[in-house]
Amino acid sequence: MIVAEQKPFEEIAKMVEIFDKVLILGCNECVTVCLSGGEKEVGVLATSLRLYRKQGDRPITTVEETLVRQCEWEYLDEIEKLVEDVDCIISMACGVGVQFVAERFPDKWVIPALDTKCAGGAVEHGLWEERCGMCGECILHKTGGVCPVARCSKRILNGPCGGSQNGKCEVKDVDCIWDQIYKRMMALGRMDQLMEIELEKDWSKARDGGPRKMSREEVMIGE
Amino acid sequence: MSEFQPKIVAFCCYYCAYSAADLAGSMRLQYPPTIRMIEQPCSGRIDIQLILQAFEDGADGVYVAGCLEGDCHFLKGNYRAKRRVAEAKKILDDVGIGGERVEMYNLSGSMGPRFAEVAHEMHDRIKGLGPSPLNKRATKKEVMTGDCS
Ligand code: SF4
Ligand code: SF4
Numbered sequence: 001m002i003v004a005e006q007k008p009f010e011e012i013a014k015m016v017e018i019f020d021k022v023l024i025l026g027c028n029e030c031v032t033v034c035l036s037g038g039e040k041e042v043g044v045l046a047t048s049l050r051l052y053r054k055q056g057d058r059p060i061t062t063v064e065e066t067l068v069r070q071c072e073w074e075y076l077d078e079i080e081k082l083v084e085d086v087d088c089i090i091s092m093a094c095g096v097g098v099q100f101v102a103e104r105f106p107d108k109w110v111i112p113a114l115d116t117k118c119a120g121g122a123v124e125h126g127l128w129e130e131r132c133g134m135c136g137e138c139i140l141h142k143t144g145g146v147c148p149v150a151r152c153s154k155r156i157l158n159g160p161c162g163g164s165q166n167g168k169c170e171v172k173d174v175d176c177i178w179d180q181i182y183k184r185m186m187a188l189g190r191m192d193q194l195m196e197i198e199l200e201k202d203w204s205k206a207r208d209g210g211p212r213k214m215s216r217e218e219v220m221i222g223e
Numbered sequence: 224m225s226e227f228q229p230k231i232v233a234f235c236c237y238y239c240a241y242s243a244a245d246l247a248g249s250m251r252l253q254y255p256p257t258i259r260m261i262e263q264p265c266s267g268r269i270d271i272q273l274i275l276q277a278f279e280d281g282a283d284g285v286y287v288a289g290c291l292e293g294d295c296h297f298l299k300g301n302y303r304a305k306r307r308v309a310e311a312k313k314i315l316d317d318v319g320i321g322g323e324r325v326e327m328y329n330l331s332g333s334m335g336p337r338f339a340e341v342a343h344e345m346h347d348r349i350k351g352l353g354p355s356p357l358n359k360r361a362t363k364k365e366v367m368t369g370d371c372s
């Protein structure tokens with residue numbers, strides 16, 4: 001899933017300071033699971049903003065809504081009426097959701113309440129880790145299902161580097177993922193595979209090649 | 224102007240603080256009338272939103288009272304409450320209400336005197352802090368407009 005984190009309250013409050021009635025829009029997908037932009041978080045942010053603004057001369061009215069998904073037009077259609085009536089929309093979705101909202105409602109000012117962090121998962125309650133760098137050409141079959149693109153600090157494809165110490169990475173306080181790849185390949189009896197040199201990756205398939213698009217003719221609706 | 228009498232909401236776990244309050248009553252222990260108790264099935268029922276809402280609805284202080292650590296009827300509810308109260312403190316600091324207006328206490332059902340002590344402690348703390356910024360504003364407005372209804 002996409003992992004995101006709420007921006008500091010002060011920043012959000014600053015972004016909405018000129019507005020009097022805002023729609024705080026949650027998303028029921030990834031950001032609900034990573035506890036940053038679901039119905040509950042919408043409630044807490046709305047109450048926080050009201051508490052904050054009530055102390056000054058410009059109280060704020062909040063409208064709360066959480067959609068099945070913000071990254072799909074049909075769900076955004078549901079809030080057309082609500083949107084008409086507010087000065088701006090605070091989206092509590094990932095960056096994708098925020099942009100879909102902005103595109104669907106071109107006349108409205110849209111504010112992101114979250115910082116979108118990575119594609120990852122919860123390794124335990126309250127702890128999320130990055131797992132995929134969305135490189136566009138997966139090599140997990142060569143590395144025992146452990147991704148060096150997203151999880152090696154240097155993105156090395158033939159690791160580890162010389163800085164791997166006792167299973168720890170030299171760059172930051174994380175496990176050296178190449179150490180883990182070796183251990184896993186050893187356990188699976190596939191060490192021979194690691195002897196092969198992995199040639200340079202085609203980064204044009206990743207974000208480096210510019211914004212990406214995906215199409216599937218057979219599911220398109222039309223003539 | 225009459226002396227400030229805080230409004231304090233106490234979210235009390237049924238298995239400990241709520242029973243302790245009963246006991247305090249049977250023991251005829253006095254505690255401040257500024258405490259409004261809300262019974263909860265477990266302190267783990269507390270939610271950041273509930274705490275914030277209490278302030279929005281006029282509380283000057285809030286506390287959550289759960290079982291002694293290790294003694295939660297539902298095993299870990301009080302540990303979860305403790306973390307949520309800590310987070311609520313941060314949010315209350317951020318929004319300008321002040322994190323010191325919310326607290327977590329732990330006691331058992333047999334601790335009637337401690338219940339009364341906690342109530343006094345919180346009453347004194349909030350009295351010292353004065354009305355919540357929201358209520359301060361309301362008071363100011365009333366004075367200015369003469370509207371005391
Ligand atoms: S190899 Fe690429 S696609 Fe596969 S997990 Fe890693 S970053 Fe994601
Ligand atoms: S120590 Fe391991 S994880 Fe860190 S940069 Fe080197 S190979 Fe990558």
